Amino acid sequence: MNREDKKRLTRQNVLNAAIELFAEQSYEATTITQITERAGIAKGTFFNYFANKEDLICDIQVIWAVEEVRRIKEQPGLLIPHIRYLIMQIDKFHASRQLMLAVNQGIISSPKAIRNQLEQIDELVKALTEVIEEGQRRGEFTSSLPAAMICEIAIQTYLGTRLYWSMGRGDSNLGTQMVVTFELFFKSIMA
């Protein structure tokens, strides 16, 4: 194994340790010392990979699946089934309520983390808006609202469901909760 591989391994090691701890306790409660102990490395090593805890949360960032969203608009026929399918995948990435709570804590914990989060949302908005526009062109979605607005409300809906679920409410499975919630949402934007 060469140096590069080893570095990647150590980095992932740190990330895994952090995720574990976030899932066990919370973002705030997790200290860098705990992370390095769990990862089995020296405290100083952490700072070779991340400038601080904020920096780390950015890397743990929920995969927003922007690529998958982009691909949807190329699909023939109805778009909603494809979106629904994507939503059902969500719980693959959202292990536990505790972890999601920690992520929610993390992304609003500091101006920097928020900025990072907004950038990711921006990208998603762009990709998703195109999908909705395509849906409007095809007559699948209502055109009574601008695509951008529908898109933002969709993201709000996603965030709200995630937050609510992470606080311990809703179906025990986040995917299920998401699907139910979005069924209602789809109904409201269908032409």
Place this chain on the structure above:
Amino acid sequence: MNREDKKRLTRQNVLNAAIELFAEQSYEATTITQITERAGIAKGTFFNYFANKEDLICDIQVIWAVEEVRRIKEQPGLLIPHIRYLIMQIDKFHASRQLMLAVNQGIISSPKAIRNQLEQIDELVKALTEVIEEGQRRGEFTSSLPAAMICEIAIQTYLGTRLYWSMGRGDSNLGTQMVVTFELFFKSIMA
């Protein structure tokens, strides 16, 4: 002014100072020292009123307007207009994005704060479910979904909009953003 009044005054004084600071910086960044300095009291005095910062955020809690919700189901005719009116009132309580962000940080910052928040949500769920059941009885809302579920989704929607807005997105006015979002929501639950 008697002793009781004076105590209530000091307590409110502390709360106001905290709200100001949360709105200026953030929940985490605000220290008890800052709060007491702003309130013009000694550090030790803080602990005569609150056990700690968590305790304090519970008192700042957004007014969930449970009372107002309860009253809605007594109204004759369509219920949605009354709900819509309530929603429009929201920005009266939600001063700035910064403050809302701080509240969002606060309510998920600790198990205790979450527990407190869940209790408040529970009460709201009870009140709102009755309203929706009433709406279903009157044929205003769809009966294809249980009232409790619709209710939870409504709260998710509220939380999501608030979180999204507090992060700096959506209409500059939270009330407007809420109204637009809920128009879509109403559409999805109308019979």
Place this chain on the structure above:
Amino acid sequence: MNREDKKRLTRQNVLNAAIELFAEQSYEATTITQITERAGIAKGTFFNYFANKEDLICDIQVIWAVEEVRRIKEQPGLLIPHIRYLIMQIDKFHASRQLMLAVNQGIISSPKAIRNQLEQIDELVKALTEVIEEGQRRGEFTSSLPAAMICEIAIQTYLGTRLYWSMGRGDSNLGTQMVVTFELFFKSIMA
């Protein structure tokens, strides 16, 4: 003993501990932990009195005897004897070479410390320039150089002697070294 007195005592306690340590090791080598241990207080207490080590060195600052300098120009007759007397007092304040070395390290250790030092020099320059002007008026000092320039060279001479001595050279007694050095200086500025 009231609170104010106690505070003053603790502060002086910290300063004494710091001076001792500076004299034993050096400015850089002395840590805040050492200072608080020596002073017999908690680490946190240090920060109730000083923002950091730089802040502390400003308080240890050599007494520049600005007041005494101001008074000189009121004296009748020759001024040099009064200046010489002041210089002889210097070693009262400059205990050991080690301590002076630490002070020299401290005053140039950071931009802030330098700024503080420059302010003190400024004041001394003002006071001393007036003395020299008075000496020029009385015909005691040469008028071939502006008083301000003579004054600056005097301070340079003081600093140089102090630095040289603190490095371990010159007479074992700083006062003696100063007096000898300034005899030569006086000779050069006499009318």
Place this chain on the structure above:
Amino acid sequence: MNREDKKRLTRQNVLNAAIELFAEQSYEATTITQITERAGIAKGTFFNYFANKEDLICDIQVIWAVEEVRRIKEQPGLLIPHIRYLIMQIDKFHASRQLMLAVNQGIISSPKAIRNQLEQIDELVKALTEVIEEGQRRGEFTSSLPAAMICEIAIQTYLGTRLYWSMGRGDSNLGTQMVVTFELFFKSIMA
């Protein structure tokens, strides 16, 4: 280019990088990591050339021009013009106030650096004392003071001027400041 040349080149490379950084920030603030980055070498390589930062400051040492001083006493006629000429050359080596400040910080930063500095001063004292003795023999300098003492005061004067200037005071050009200061000094030691 053979191996020896390459080594010398790398060493100089490191020194140059250090000088640049000292001039930009300060001695203390400059880290070995910064030096190696600036020099374009690996951190580990630094330790192949210097044991540590102290070691390095010794090599940056101001050139005390001992050789030039030695040559002065061979000159016929008055010696002062030759000394004055040497002093005027000083600012050729003393680029910026910042750099001089860093040097001043460096030479008193550790016992080892001080020892090294004292050795250099010793050599200079030897050389300069001989010059002054020669001047005394020729009747150019006063004999009322031992040559060694005059010599030490001269060095004090040099150090004081350098320190004062590096702190941001005196003429913008160090050479000018030195010349003015030493004119006064010469006056005091002329027969």
Place this chain on the structure above:
DNA sequence: AATGAATGAGGTTTCATTCAT
């Protein structure tokens, strides 16, 4: 009830140095 100096555990971060490659 109010004060605020003292506390000290515990956090983040730095950085010279080592050593396997």
Place this chain on the structure above:
DNA sequence: AATGAATGAAACCTCATTCAT
């Protein structure tokens, strides 16, 4: 001879909390 990832001691500093006044 050069590399740079890993180290870990040790620095600084914060801040909720206590408690004598």
